[in-house]
Amino acid sequence: MTLQASELQVGDEHTEVVVDDLTRTQIVQYSGASGDYNPLHSDEIFATQVAGFPGIFAHGMLTMGLTGKMVTNYVGDGRLRSFGGRFRAQVWPGDTLTARAEIVDIRSDDDGAGVVELRITTTNQDGVEVFTGEATATID
Amino acid sequence: MAVQRFPIELGHIMMFARSVGDPNPIYSDEEYAAGSEIGHVIAPPTFVQAGAQFDPDWPLRPEIGEPWFGSGRNPTGTPRPADGGGGGGGGGMARGLHAEQHFEYHRHLRPGDVLRAETRPGKTWEKEGRRAGKLVFSEMITEYRDQDDELVITARSVGVRTERAPEAAAGAGPEESQ
Numbered sequence: 586m587t588l589q590a591s592e593l594q595v596g597d598e599h600t601e602v603v604v605d606d607l608t609r610t611q612i613v614q615y616s617g618a619s620g621d622y623n624p625l626h627s628d629e630i631f632a633t634q635v636a637g638f639p640g641i642f643a644h645g646m647l648t649m650g651l652t653g654k655m656v657t658n659y660v661g662d663g664r665l666r667s668f669g670g671r672f673r674a675q676v677w678p679g680d681t682l683t684a685r686a687e688i689v690d691i692r693s694d695d696d697g698a699g700v701v702e703l704r705i706t707t708t709n710q711d712g713v714e715v716f717t718g719e720a721t722a723t724i725d
Numbered sequence: 726m727a728v729q730r731f732p733i734e735l736g737h738i739m740m741f742a743r744s745v746g747d748p749n750p751i752y753s754d755e756e757y758a759a760g761s762e763i764g765h766v767i768a769p770p771t772f773v774q775a776g777a778q779f780d781p782d783w784p785l786r787p788e789i790g791e792p793w794f795g796s797g798r799n800p801t802g803t804p805r806p807a808d809g810g811g812g813g814g815g816g817g818m819a820r821g822l823h824a825e826q827h828f829e830y831h832r833h834l835r836p837g838d839v840l841r842a843e844t845r846p847g848k849t850w851e852k853e854g855r856r857a858g859k860l861v862f863s864e865m866i867t868e869y870r871d872q873d874d875e876l877v878i879t880a881r882s883v884g885v886r887t888e889r890a891p892e893a894a895a896g897a898g899p900e901e902s903q
Contacts, residue, residue: 624795650745663763669827
């Protein structure tokens with residue numbers, strides 16, 4: 586389940602659909618687990634009548650969390666060294682997100698351990714990038 | 726976020742993993758985890774964000790007996806500020822949009838850890854947005870230390886504030902909350 590340096594090449598990709606038809610209930614589930622109860626993510630009346638959005642939308646951190654599932658499925662458990670990125674567009678109920686990792690570098694750290702560097706892109710069903718980022722992980 | 730005591734709990738990790746749709750047993754099954762390479766339950770990569778649960782002053786959680794800016798009898802329970810609305814956090818919550826989030830893992834969390842989180846401001850910079858006017862970016866660095874005062878995770882968050890309504894902001898995801 587861990588990545589082997591000898592089997593990896595720059596340009597290798599791993600792609601997963603991380604959510605298919607995102608439900609309002611899952612967004613509420615994330616509010617409860619994370620503690621971010623901003624009503625923009627659960628309260629249609631507030632989101633539309635007060636904040637002026639077309640409806641409620643997902644937390645950026647939910648999109649990042651969904652994306653993280655693809656990253657850890659690829660690099661293995663307990664292998665991640667860093668993970669970060671930028672929130673590029675809103676994610677709405679009903680969206681289907683696909684997260685992709687592409688290897689941009691394979692190297693050794695100062696202690697001689699193998700490290701893979703990934704470019705991360707998460708897109709919605711229309712091909713719009715909702716999250717772009719980077720991750721590094723220890724490899725064998 | 727200033728959190729004195731953020732206990733890392735198995736049930737909380739399981740609920741968080743469920744909420745991001747991750748069925749990986751490394752986040753819930755102690756027996757499975759004991760037989761894995763790392764040897765114990767760990768937390769999903771973005772889990773420390775849930776330290777907000779343990780922040781006594783966290784503004785995005787209703788407080789008992791206090792007005793809340795979400796809807797109840799009325800569409801909002803607090804008066805709107807003059808420039809309110811938009812993705813800036815809504816009624817009275819002058820928060821920027823969440824533009825970026827980065828984590829560095831110095832080791833992986835395990836149930837039983839007790840973290841302390843301290844946040845300090847980082848860099849600030851400005852950019853001229855095409856539609857939203859001036860954009861002011863500011864960085865916040867949060868260090869999560871364990872019961873032995875060892876650094877476990879360093880988080881860097883970038884927020885952006887806009888001159889005009891955030892929904893008009895070009896490109897930036899209107900993600901006001903952490």
